[in-house]
Amino acid sequence: MHDFVVVGAGSAGSVVASRLSEDPSVRVLLLEAGSGRVPRESRIPAAFSKLFKTEYDWQYRTAPEGELANRSLYWPRGRMLGGSSALNAMIWTPPAREDLDGWEAAGNRDWSWADLEPTLARAERSGQDPRRPGEVGIDVAHPDAVNPVTEALLAAALASGIPSNNGFRAGRMDGAGRFRVTQARGARVSSATGYLDPVRHRPNLTIVPNATVDQILFEGRRTTGVRYRATGTGAAKASGRVVLAAGAIGSPHLLLRSGIGPAPLLAGHRIPVVADLPGVGKNLQDHLAIGLMYRCREPVTLAGADRLANVIRYLIRRDGPLTSNVAEAGAFLRLGRETDRPDVELLFAPSFFVDHGLANPPGHGFTVAAILLRPRSRGEVTLASADPLHAPTIAANYLTTGPDLELLEAGLVRAKAIAERPEVERFRGAEFLPGPAENLERFIRTRSETLYHPVGTCRMGAGPDTVVDDRLRVHEAEDLWVVDGSIMPEITAGHPHAAIVMIAERAAEFLRHGR
Numbered sequence: 001m002h003d004f005v006v007v008g009a010g011s012a013g014s015v016v017a018s019r020l021s022e023d024p025s026v027r028v029l030l031l032e033a034g035s036g037r038v039p040r041e042s043r044i045p046a047a048f049s050k051l052f053k054t055e056y057d058w059q060y061r062t063a064p065e066g067e068l069a070n071r072s073l074y075w076p077r078g079r080m081l082g083g084s085s086a087l088n089a090m091i092w093t094p095p096a097r098e099d100l101d102g103w104e105a106a107g108n109r110d111w112s113w114a115d116l117e118p119t120l121a122r123a124e125r126s127g128q129d130p131r132r133p134g135e136v137g138i139d140v141a142h143p144d145a146v147n148p149v150t151e152a153l154l155a156a157a158l159a160s161g162i163p164s165n166n167g168f169r170a171g172r173m174d175g176a177g178r179f180r181v182t183q184a185r186g187a188r189v190s191s192a193t194g195y196l197d198p199v200r201h202r203p204n205l206t207i208v209p210n211a212t213v214d215q216i217l218f219e220g221r222r223t224t225g226v227r228y229r230a231t232g233t234g235a236a237k238a239s240g241r242v243v244l245a246a247g248a249i250g251s252p253h254l255l256l257r258s259g260i261g262p263a264p265l266l267a268g269h270r271i272p273v274v275a276d277l278p279g280v281g282k283n284l285q286d287h288l289a290i291g292l293m294y295r296c297r298e299p300v301t302l303a304g305a306d307r308l309a310n311v312i313r314y315l316i317r318r319d320g321p322l323t324s325n326v327a328e329a330g331a332f333l334r335l336g337r338e339t340d341r342p343d344v345e346l347l348f349a350p351s352f353f354v355d356h357g358l359a360n361p362p363g364h365g366f367t368v369a370a371i372l373l374r375p376r377s378r379g380e381v382t383l384a385s386a387d388p389l390h391a392p393t394i395a396a397n398y399l400t401t402g403p404d405l406e407l408l409e410a411g412l413v414r415a416k417a418i419a420e421r422p423e424v425e426r427f428r429g430a431e432f433l434p435g436p437a438e439n440l441e442r443f444i445r446t447r448s449e450t451l452y453h454p455v456g457t458c459r460m461g462a463g464p465d466t467v468v469d470d471r472l473r474v475h476e477a478e479d480l481w482v483v484d485g486s487i488m489p490e491i492t493a494g495h496p497h498a499a500i501v502m503i504a505e506r507a508a509e510f511l512r513h514g515r
């Protein structure tokens with residue numbers, strides 16, 4: 001019997017398990033479906049896309065997206081200790097002040113920027129200070145040099161009138177600058193390396209990798225534990241209160257399979273209803289990205305990053321191009337009418353990024369991507385089958401509502417204006433994508449891809465379409481919480497990992513103090 005069973009050791013689950021087990025009288029079991037071995041491609045920053053479509057990736061796909069030429073988009077999600085924080089692009093952008101204040105204004109007590117700033121500060125460590133024994137947190141480094149192509153793009157962005165915002169700190173997103181990254185001494189720091197590795201020795205913390213939870217177990221509406229499958233030992237049960245941290249796809253999928261969700265859907269799959277919550281799986285939001293690419297006239301991009309000389313340099317000195325997180329800098333812009341915060345981001349990368357980096361052409365190139373930060377369109381994660389081995393159906397419904405397409409197109413126009421400024425001339429070769437004759441709308445519909453930020457599918461709040469309350473307790477169930485990116489009522493205007501670590505730190509405060 002454990003006090004808490006945490007499901008999923010990703011960005012959020014690693015943090016919750018670590019914080020809960022600080023109290024030696026609290027027994028915590030952390031179950032992770034993926035591997036306990038952290039592959040080399042996770043540690044070496046520039047190698048992260050080599051983990052795509054491997055055993056470390058859930059390799060989801062959306063249903064055909066009607067507004068994206070009926071394409072079914074590939075959605076990688078991390079499947080290992082650290083979850084998606086072990087294969088992400090390491091960008092650390094705390095949420096915009098307005099995002100959190102918006103969550104609180106929607107009725108969620110104690111979730112304002114002022115409430116959460118100290119929580120976030122607790123999560124962040126400088127990437128330079130050595131850790132004290134047992135000290136947890138995410139190392140955040142601010143690289144003092146980036147690729148010359150990135151520098152040129154940044155100079156062009158600033159020269160075009162975008163204000164400087166180096167490091168994107170303290171809730172202010174507007175402007176252009178270099179990103180801070182979740183690294184220490186040139187290596188990735190995931191939630192698992194930052195929060196679990198320093199405390200693995202605790203006798204009250206049990207971490208079980210290769211353990212996939214199939215179902216949450218209940219007596220009436222009280223949660224009693226989970227049923228899971230572990231490699232080697234087979235089916236097993238674990239009892240305790242349950243904290244679900246399986247991510248924006250995994251958490252709603254598990255709730256639905258366990259009888260928490262829209263009653264008609266559950267009935268259709270012959271799943272006994274524990275709680276009729278129509279909002280489970282709804283409110284899916286993601287950042288859609290479209291990349292403009294050019295050939296580069298000088299051989300300075302990341303195309304040669306994995307040459308033997310760079311590998312040796314990385315192994316000996318932990319520096320050089322292999323420490324790049326690829327998307328090294330960006331700009332947050334307000335392009336829509338009447339917006340009180342950035343709604344489009346530009347990303348600057350000294351590399352092609354064709355088909356998630358899996359189909360880059362030979363030679364040197366660079367990318368300026370435009371990202372829709374505050375989509376109006378909403379999607380859904382739903383059950384395809386009650387069989388736990390069957391992936392859920394994901395419908396992102398990209399570009400189905402309001403000005404989403406218009407904004408992304410405006411972002412692309414800005415991206416092009418920056419890439420074609422004189423500051424970039426030394427590097428800029430022929431346009432590779434979309435190519436001169438291509439129409440921008442068609443380009444977006446046929447080429448845009450996820451920026452890998454799905455959230456919102458177990459929405460926090462009090463309305464009929466919400467799943468958890470502002471203490472992250474699942475409505476109409478006892479002893480069951482959801483703590484991960486799925487609880488966001490509205491997607492944040494930055495990269496979500498920092499916000500999700502913050503959510504997990506907050507949840508641990510609630511759980512420890514029984515608030």
Ligand SMILES: Cc1cc2nc3c(=O)[nH]c(=O)nc-3n(C[C@H](O)[C@H](O)[C@H](O)COP(=O)(O)OP(=O)(O)OC[C@H]3O[C@@H](n4cnc5c(N)ncnc54)[C@H](O)[C@@H]3O)c2cc1C
Binds near residue numbers: 012032451452454483
């Ligand atoms: C390729 C990529 C690049 C990204 N780049 C950035 C970036 O640069 N900056 C940024 O801020 N964000 C980035 N993101 C997004 C960010 O990493 C995620 O939003 C965040 O990690 C999600 O955290 P989470 O805790 O909600 O879920 P996850 O970190 O995905 O954790 C869920 C965990 O639960 C486990 N799990 C799922 N189902 C089960 C089950 N049934 N039983 C047991 N375990 C289960 C999973 O294996 C996983 O370990 C990126 C994401 C990807 C995929």
